[in-house]
Amino acid sequence: xxxxxxxxxxxxxxxxxxxxxxxxxxxxxxxxxxxxxxxxxxxxxxxxxxxxxxxxxxxxxxxxxxxxxxxxxxxxxxxxxxxxxxxxxxxxxxxxxxxxxxxxxxxxxxxxxxxxxxxxxxxxxxxxxxxxxxxxxxxxxxxxxxxxxxxxxxxxxxxxxxxxxxxxxxxxxxxxxxxxxxxxxxxxxxxxxxxxxxxxxxxxxxxxxxxxxxxxxxxxxxxxxxxxxxxxxxxxxxxxxxxxxxxxxxxxxxxxxxxxxxxxxxxxxxxxxxxxxxxxxxxxxxxxxxxxxxxxxxxxxxxxxxxxxxxxxxxxxxxxxxxxxxxxxxxxxxxxxxxxxxxxxxxxxxxxxxxxxxxxxxxxxxxxxxxxxxxxxxxxxxxxxxxxxxxxxxxxxxxxxxxxxxxxxxxxxxxxxxxxxxxxxx
Amino acid sequence: xxxxxxxxxxxxxxxxxxxxxxxxxxxxxxxxxxxxxxxxxxxxxxxxxxxxxxxxxxxxxxxxxxxxxxxxxxxxxxxxxxxxxxxxxxxxxxxxxxxxxxxxxxxxxxxxxxxxxxxxxxxxxxxxxxxxxxxxxxxxxxxxxxxxxxxxxxxxxxxxxxxxxxxxxxxxxxxxxxxxxxxxxxxxxxxxxxxxxxxxxxxxxxxxxxxxxxxxxxxxxxxxxxxxxxxxxxxxxxxxxxxxxxxxxxxxxxxxxxxxxxxxxxxxxxxxxxxxxxxxxxxxxxxxxxxxxxxxxxxxxxxxxxxxxxxxxxxxxxxxxxxxxxxxxxxxxxxxxxxxxxxxxxxxxxxxxxxxxxxxxxxxxxxxxxxxxxxxxxxxxxxxxxxxxxxxxxxxxxxxxxxxxxxxxxxxxxxxxxxxxxxxxx
Numbered sequence: 001x002x003x004x005x006x007x008x009x010x011x012x013x014x015x016x017x018x019x020x021x022x023x024x025x026x027x028x029x030x031x032x033x034x035x036x037x038x039x040x041x042x043x044x045x046x047x048x049x050x051x052x053x054x055x056x057x058x059x060x061x062x063x064x065x066x067x068x069x070x071x072x073x074x075x076x077x078x079x080x081x082x083x084x085x086x087x088x089x090x091x092x093x094x095x096x097x098x099x100x101x102x103x104x105x106x107x108x109x110x111x112x113x114x115x116x117x118x119x120x121x122x123x124x125x126x127x128x129x130x131x132x133x134x135x136x137x138x139x140x141x142x143x144x145x146x147x148x149x150x151x152x153x154x155x156x157x158x159x160x161x162x163x164x165x166x167x168x169x170x171x172x173x174x175x176x177x178x179x180x181x182x183x184x185x186x187x188x189x190x191x192x193x194x195x196x197x198x199x200x201x202x203x204x205x206x207x208x209x210x211x212x213x214x215x216x217x218x219x220x221x222x223x224x225x226x227x228x229x230x231x232x233x234x235x236x237x238x239x240x241x242x243x244x245x246x247x248x249x250x251x252x253x254x255x256x257x258x259x260x261x262x263x264x265x266x267x268x269x270x271x272x273x274x275x276x277x278x279x280x281x282x283x284x285x286x287x288x289x290x291x292x293x294x295x296x297x298x299x300x301x302x303x304x305x306x307x308x309x310x311x312x313x314x315x316x317x318x319x320x321x322x323x324x325x326x327x328x329x330x331x332x333x334x335x336x337x338x339x340x341x342x343x344x345x346x347x348x349x350x351x352x353x354x355x356x357x358x359x360x361x362x363x364x365x366x367x368x369x370x371x372x373x374x375x376x377x378x379x380x381x382x383x384x385x386x387x388x389x390x391x392x393x394x395x396x397x398x399x400x401x402x403x404x405x406x407x408x409x410x411x412x413x414x415x416x417x418x419x420x421x422x423x424x425x426x
Numbered sequence: 427x428x429x430x431x432x433x434x435x436x437x438x439x440x441x442x443x444x445x446x447x448x449x450x451x452x453x454x455x456x457x458x459x460x461x462x463x464x465x466x467x468x469x470x471x472x473x474x475x476x477x478x479x480x481x482x483x484x485x486x487x488x489x490x491x492x493x494x495x496x497x498x499x500x501x502x503x504x505x506x507x508x509x510x511x512x513x514x515x516x517x518x519x520x521x522x523x524x525x526x527x528x529x530x531x532x533x534x535x536x537x538x539x540x541x542x543x544x545x546x547x548x549x550x551x552x553x554x555x556x557x558x559x560x561x562x563x564x565x566x567x568x569x570x571x572x573x574x575x576x577x578x579x580x581x582x583x584x585x586x587x588x589x590x591x592x593x594x595x596x597x598x599x600x601x602x603x604x605x606x607x608x609x610x611x612x613x614x615x616x617x618x619x620x621x622x623x624x625x626x627x628x629x630x631x632x633x634x635x636x637x638x639x640x641x642x643x644x645x646x647x648x649x650x651x652x653x654x655x656x657x658x659x660x661x662x663x664x665x666x667x668x669x670x671x672x673x674x675x676x677x678x679x680x681x682x683x684x685x686x687x688x689x690x691x692x693x694x695x696x697x698x699x700x701x702x703x704x705x706x707x708x709x710x711x712x713x714x715x716x717x718x719x720x721x722x723x724x725x726x727x728x729x730x731x732x733x734x735x736x737x738x739x740x741x742x743x744x745x746x747x748x749x750x751x752x753x754x755x756x757x758x759x760x761x762x763x764x765x766x767x768x769x770x771x772x773x774x775x776x777x778x779x780x781x782x783x784x785x786x787x788x789x790x791x792x793x794x795x796x797x798x799x800x801x802x803x804x805x806x807x808x809x810x811x812x813x814x815x816x817x818x819x820x821x822x823x824x825x826x827x828x829x830x831x832x833x834x835x836x837x838x839x840x841x842x843x844x845x846x847x848x849x850x851x852x
Binding site: 004005006008009012035036037038039040041042043045047048049168171172173174 | 474
């Protein structure tokens with residue numbers, strides 16, 4: 001007979017958990033037979049003593065088995081998905097899904113809302129008048145067939161053990177475990193039923209993983225899980241020490257994404273969107289499309305319009321505008337030497353773009369718009385960025401968050417290209 | 427502002443907890459503001475990453491502060507107490523408390539009940555008709571003045587944080603942490619208000635600490651806590667690879683203790699009782715008593731009678747006798763080579779002497795009586811021990827527990843004296 005306390009002791013003594021122990025403890029936790037206090041002790045033991053690749057793959061399988069697997073209909077195109085570990089200004093999903101669909105694949109992008117300084121894809125899209133995140137399985141299938149791209153809310157029936165475990169880890173200091181992070185992400189993606197998955201694993205001040213080494217370890221763990229579950233997986237390591245693009249905020253990022261879809265937009269956003277599209281098309285077996293050309297031509301924009309319209313949104317409606325905009329100005333002449341992702345992310349959060357708790361609302365129009373790029377020359381008094389908010393009182397806190405994070409100096413400031421390593425594959 | 431998740435993270439990252447963090451988290455846990463799942467994650471982090479001497483002393487102080495401190499009246503004699511980490515056949519408290527009282531000190535021995543294969547002092551005394559464990563503070567004070575010795579139940583107002591934490595550790599695989607064990611024991615003893623404390627720290631198969639090294643580490647941790655709290659403390663390291671004396675069970679151990687109090691009894695029980703009495707008298711500053719002589723003379727027995735009578739017991743009443751007694755016989759001629767403490771303890775437990783859960787009852791008469799000592803020569807068919815029980819069906823499980831634990835071989839079997847190291851002092 002398996003007992004929770006023996007499972008905990010096994011990991012506490014640095015021994016690998018058996019498949020039976022993992023299946024039992026995850027199923028028992030989902031049902032409530034394994035108490036929260038037992039699972040949190042086990043999570044701490046896993047965080048401190050690790051899990052090997054076999055354990056991590058099995059843990060993922062047990063979390064998938066705690067719920068349903070999405071049975072997506074045959075939509076006549078290969079299914080391929082992308083997941084980002086999250087960052088500041090990371091609106092890549094918005095241009096990427098229509099681009100990959102325009103190139104011939106189908107993209108079922110089940111997404112979440114933001115918490116803390118990183119924005120959520122659904123929060124961004126909800127700044128579009130009329131757009132709705134909740135779709136039925138039938139609606140997802142129909143939209144994949146007709147449009148080729150869906151960005152919608154994940155369903156609570158996928159990997160419920162993960163949702164329960166994540167809530168527990170959040171309050172017990174056990175979030176930062178690579179096997180637990182990897183299995184959390186991969187269980188939802190595998191349950192979602194995609195056949196290919198590209199992972200954008202970020203490192204830097206604005207990312208969850210602060211160092212490239214930790215990001216690489218997480219990427220390797222996820223690629224290994226994908227391999228063990230027969231999911232075609234690739235991982236791209238990217239920089240999150242500076243914000244992506246020039247905006248951090250919901251409507252602000254939608255507007256920037258539309259620029260990109262129309263063939264313009266900031267270089268780094270274009271570069272990362274195209275790189276991820278290439279990986280996704282590669283996994284989908286589509287070799288005759290050139291995503292850089294498709295994006296530059298504006299051919300992905302009609303897919304965006306169709307995708308937004310299919311979910312009730314009006315792609316031509318004006319986006320919300322903040323009632324109050326204030327600038328941060330250069331206190332000296334020189335070169336923009338530092339534009340820290342975490343500082344900008346926290347400022348956007350303070351301005352109302354993010355939430356501190358799950359049940360909080362976000363402001364559609366709040367956020368930060370950068371006016372100069374890293375390495376640009378500026379003169380005293382020149383505006384460096386705009387702070388957008390509907391709550392004027394929030395500006396001092398945003399300024400405090402930016403203090404020391406956006407710095408003009410003597411230069412030079414080396415550029416920070418988004419791609420920082422070769423793609424990892426199984 | 428202190429947050430539980432930050433306290434957990436501090437220990438997770440192998441940093442020492444601050445005094446403020448410790449005070450806050452223990453008080454919050456006692457009140458229920460720090461959730462069980464948070465405390466269990468912290469307990470696992472403490473188990474795996476340790477606590478230094480300063481943290482452990484502060485943790486102990488915080489657990490003491492969670493409840494009352496017993497205000498014992500001036501009883502005209504120095505107060506000195508003893509604590510054993512528990513073992514099989516460990517009835518030492520029974521002769522020791524009257525002996526030390528007979529030598530001039532006062533012994534307030536607040537004790538617990540047994541769980542698993544180790545017996546509880548209160549369970550043993552409750553086999554005496556009429557004896558009651560629950561005393562009020564006034565009764566404890568009066569008995570210390572009149573008799574000089576009290577063995578009674580601890581009160582729930584002493585270190586309630588410890589009781590709550592122990593229940594949590596029990597189900598979350600976080601019992602085996604030396605700082606947590608040491609602070610658990612010491613918080614109750616310090617709150618009890620004794621001025622001197624002798625610790626009997628056991629190692630071996632029948633003990634909680636399986637190796638002398640672990641026992642020494644626990645002893646050192648407890649002596650250090652005592653020193654930090656101004657409590658005169660000494661620790662004796664003793665062997666628990668064989669049972670103490672020739673009995674394991676409630677009434678059986680009371681009968682053996684009475685033999686010792688009358689000047690007889692097994693050598694190892696006498697030796698350990700005298701050694702602990704010497705340490706207690708030393709801490710109490712009593713230099714003119716010779717406990718070996720007092721015990722051999724039978725002068726402690728009247729104190730025992732008075733102590734039992736003061737708590738409603740009839741010291742002359744016959745002790746309960748088991749309805750069923752069965753022998754284990756030697757399967758060959760030779761030497762008793764092995765008499766494993768854990769095997770005998772488990773057998774006594776199976777026979778009904780111990781409990782598997784806190785709410786279970788124990789049988790007063792159940793247990794094991796050893797008929798030969800380690801190293802004795804025996805012949806085929808000679809009885810090695812008796813199994814006493816009121817539930818005849820329990821005997822096969824007891825025999826199974828003894829299998830391989832009580833072994834006749836070619837010998838020799840070296841003796842196992844109870845004392846295995848020099849006394850540890852601050």
